[in-house]
Amino acid sequence: MSSKKKGNAKAARLRNNIIVHTVLAILAAIWVFPVLWVVMTSFRAEKGSYVSNFIPQSFTLDNYIRLFTDTTLLNFPQMFMNTLIIAIFSCILSSFYVLSASYCLSRVRFRMRKPFMNMAMILGLFPGFMSMIAVYFILKAVGLTEGNLIRLALILCYSGGAALSFQIAKGFFDTTPYAIDEAAIIDGCTRWKIFTRITLPLSKPIVIYTILTAFISPWVDFIFAKVICRANADQYTIAIGLWRMLEKEYIDNWYTSFAAGAVLISIPIAILFLKLQKYYVDGMAGAVKG
Amino acid sequence: MKHRHLFRFLLLITVIALAFSGCGSSGESGSQKESVRLMVWSPSEDQNQSTGQWLQTCCQNFAELHPEWDITFVYGVADEATAATTVSQDPQASADVFMFANDNLTVMTDANALAKLGGRYADEVIATNSPELIDSVTLDGYLYGVPFTTNTWYMYYDKSVFSEEDVKSLDAMLEKGVVSFPFTNSWYLPAFYFGNGCTLFGDGTQEELGADFGGDNAVEVTEYLIGLAQHPNFRIDADGSGMAGLHDGSIKAIFTGSWDAASIKEILGDNMGVAALPTYNLNGEEKQMYAYAGSKAIGVNPYSKNMVAAVELAVYLGSKDAQLLHYQLRNVIPCNTELLADPEIASDALVAAQNDTFNRTSKLQPFVPSMNNCWTPVENMGKGIRNGSITLENAAEQTRAMNDTMNSDGI
Numbered sequence: 001m002s003s004k005k006k007g008n009a010k011a012a013r014l015r016n017n018i019i020v021h022t023v024l025a026i027l028a029a030i031w032v033f034p035v036l037w038v039v040m041t042s043f044r045a046e047k048g049s050y051v052s053n054f055i056p057q058s059f060t061l062d063n064y065i066r067l068f069t070d071t072t073l074l075n076f077p078q079m080f081m082n083t084l085i086i087a088i089f090s091c092i093l094s095s096f097y098v099l100s101a102s103y104c105l106s107r108v109r110f111r112m113r114k115p116f117m118n119m120a121m122i123l124g125l126f127p128g129f130m131s132m133i134a135v136y137f138i139l140k141a142v143g144l145t146e147g148n149l150i151r152l153a154l155i156l157c158y159s160g161g162a163a164l165s166f167q168i169a170k171g172f173f174d175t176t177p178y179a180i181d182e183a184a185i186i187d188g189c190t191r192w193k194i195f196t197r198i199t200l201p202l203s204k205p206i207v208i209y210t211i212l213t214a215f216i217s218p219w220v221d222f223i224f225a226k227v228i229c230r231a232n233a234d235q236y237t238i239a240i241g242l243w244r245m246l247e248k249e250y251i252d253n254w255y256t257s258f259a260a261g262a263v264l265i266s267i268p269i270a271i272l273f274l275k276l277q278k279y280y281v282d283g284m285a286g287a288v289k290g
Numbered sequence: 291m292k293h294r295h296l297f298r299f300l301l302l303i304t305v306i307a308l309a310f311s312g313c314g315s316s317g318e319s320g321s322q323k324e325s326v327r328l329m330v331w332s333p334s335e336d337q338n339q340s341t342g343q344w345l346q347t348c349c350q351n352f353a354e355l356h357p358e359w360d361i362t363f364v365y366g367v368a369d370e371a372t373a374a375t376t377v378s379q380d381p382q383a384s385a386d387v388f389m390f391a392n393d394n395l396t397v398m399t400d401a402n403a404l405a406k407l408g409g410r411y412a413d414e415v416i417a418t419n420s421p422e423l424i425d426s427v428t429l430d431g432y433l434y435g436v437p438f439t440t441n442t443w444y445m446y447y448d449k450s451v452f453s454e455e456d457v458k459s460l461d462a463m464l465e466k467g468v469v470s471f472p473f474t475n476s477w478y479l480p481a482f483y484f485g486n487g488c489t490l491f492g493d494g495t496q497e498e499l500g501a502d503f504g505g506d507n508a509v510e511v512t513e514y515l516i517g518l519a520q521h522p523n524f525r526i527d528a529d530g531s532g533m534a535g536l537h538d539g540s541i542k543a544i545f546t547g548s549w550d551a552a553s554i555k556e557i558l559g560d561n562m563g564v565a566a567l568p569t570y571n572l573n574g575e576e577k578q579m580y581a582y583a584g585s586k587a588i589g590v591n592p593y594s595k596n597m598v599a600a601v602e603l604a605v606y607l608g609s610k611d612a613q614l615l616h617y618q619l620r621n622v623i624p625c626n627t628e629l630l631a632d633p634e635i636a637s638d639a640l641v642a643a644q645n646d647t648f649n650r651t652s653k654l655q656p657f658v659p660s661m662n663n664c665w666t667p668v669e670n671m672g673k674g675i676r677n678g679s680i681t682l683e684n685a686a687e688q689t690r691a692m693n694d695t696m697n698s699d700g701i
Binding site: 046047048050051072073133136137140145227230247249251252253255 | 340379383384537538540549
């Protein structure tokens with residue numbers, strides 16, 4: 001009797017598991033589908049933007065090779081380096097800004113603290129590209145819109161406003177007990193030492209999270225790069241290059257290379273994510289807890 | 291204390307002033323030559339080594355023709371379609387000479403980003419181009435650019451399927467093979483409406499007349515299009531499906547422009563045929579399809595510091611020699627009337643088809659501001675027919691609705 005009941009329960013669990021896993025498999029297939037499609041297109045040997053069959057008839061590596069060898073029309077390696085330089089420097093700068101601002105707002109008490117936080121909140125409600133044209137004219141007045149200085153201009157654009165998005169990191173710092181800071185002060189630590197020797201090592205997850213987001217936003221940005229680069233083709237970032245590959249003059253020849261480029265730019269981000277995934281999840285959880 | 295603040299403030303002002311003034315020192319001209327700096331923007335193909343560096347070659351030739359100037363050229367990349375937005379964004383920091391598509395003419399004149407050409411320069415341009423082409427870069431009686439090619443679309447077909455007689459009529463073609471047309475693209479679809487007497491802004495410049503796409507003649511066309519979309523030998527070309535069909539052989543004729551010529555040549559080889567637009571049979575009458583036509587032209591920046599040199603260069607880049615080189619290097623179809631008379635060029639099927647289309651089966655694409663309201667309604671008409679929401683029953687009502695939206699100012 002009891003063994004029969006057990007068998008029933010087992011069967012029911014098996015049935016439920018089958019249903020759940022089928023549903024999950026279907027959902028996963030739907031989510032992965034576009035990614036898979038881009039990857040397959042990047043290896044497709046047939047030219048053109050439209051194909052009538054899902055799986056390419058023949059595969060090739062030429063699309064990737066072409067990105068790096070056919071540089072006269074669209075110089076992909078140069079765009080890749082431009083973007084990498086810009087992303088790395090703005091990542092360093094804006095991570096520093098965000099963490100410093102968050103630390104100050106979390107630990108130091110000063111008169112403008114509350115007004116600043118309110119102001120940052122309100123400014124954060126406006127999309128950044130609203131100020132795009134103004135930013136362009138300011139950069140032009142300072143003389144940063146020509147030649148290699150465009151890179152500097154873009155780095156400034158991406159990192160300049162970073163200190164306004166301190167909320168998540170500040171929430172995390174708030175969770176570290178102030179008693180630790182006090183103990184450090186008694187031992188003769190300065191604020192800077194507390195920040196670098198105590199707070200930062202205790203907040204690895206949020207540091208990682210800040211670095212990740214600070215790297216990704218300049219890496220994938222299109223709109224600022226487009227407005228500031230204008231006709232300076234040697235300063236183009238990847239986003240502009242990929243966009244140009246889809247213009248009507250290029251699309252038939254460059255579409256598969258476009259997919260290859262899309263796969264390539266996702267590699268640095270994917271590596272960062274995979275390496276730092278553990279901290280990333282911790283970082284978000286910490287912020288919610290605070 | 292106060293003094294120190296004042297001092298710092300003054301220092302700051304000085305630094306900012308220095309930054310603003312930049313290095314604006316002008317070169318001393320010891321010799322007779324006047325030093326001139328010209329910034330030129332063109333599509334990247336024109337500066338590409340693998341396609342012969344048309345721009346650099348022409349600029350060097352220009353410099354040799356003008357020994358009185360010591361010219362430094364600065365090249366930038368901006369293709370004709372997007373140059374207008376880039377230049378209008380900030381004309382003072384843009385190229386002295388650039389290339390633009392004529393449908394952006396009002397965008398640029400509104401931003402004061404295009405210089406008027408006059409005097410002997412205008413005379414020279416007018417003398418070497420057809421009047422239709424001059425109209426395409428003329429606004430309120432002023433000439434705004436030097437045209438160097440026409441910009442329109444026509445028909446590519448497989449010669450082994452269609453004869454030269456067949457390609458004169460769309461219905462004859464549909465009986466013999468599969469034809470694909472960009473049905474949901476509003477740059478192409480109006481061709482049928484123009485064929486039955488519909489007009490946009492009168493002759494294209496009379497903005498007050500508005501769009502006339504809602505009469506009984508337009509309804510007839512909508513009904514024809516519904517039938518066409520269901521024809522077993524007709525395919526709607528969207529997102530490159532026409533080109534893919536040519537590749538795998540399922541489609542035998544498509545409608546597009548010179549930018550796809552090289553790809554089609556690769557697919558069809560010697561079987562590639564090019565022709566102006568065919569007629570279509572509407573209730574027993576043959577009606578001619580009309581494409582939108584425009585031009586690409588060379589413009590001069592009104593803020594240029596070396597106006598004379600800039601205008602001279604623009605005229606040179608649009609001249610017979612430069613157009614010939616452009617054609618030889620990149621297959622850019624010339625529009626200079628003397629060049630078109632050259633038998634060698636005239637015998638090129640592509641040149642013949644494009645010019646035949648421009649002269650015979652096209653309407654100058656209006657560039658009045660209200661034109662901006664005309665794109666989406668036509669596109670929606672094509673999409674409605676494709677997905678079956680526009681049927682023979684509601685064709686009249688939907689056509690009038692399209693016309694109302696084209697004539698309204700809102701979104």
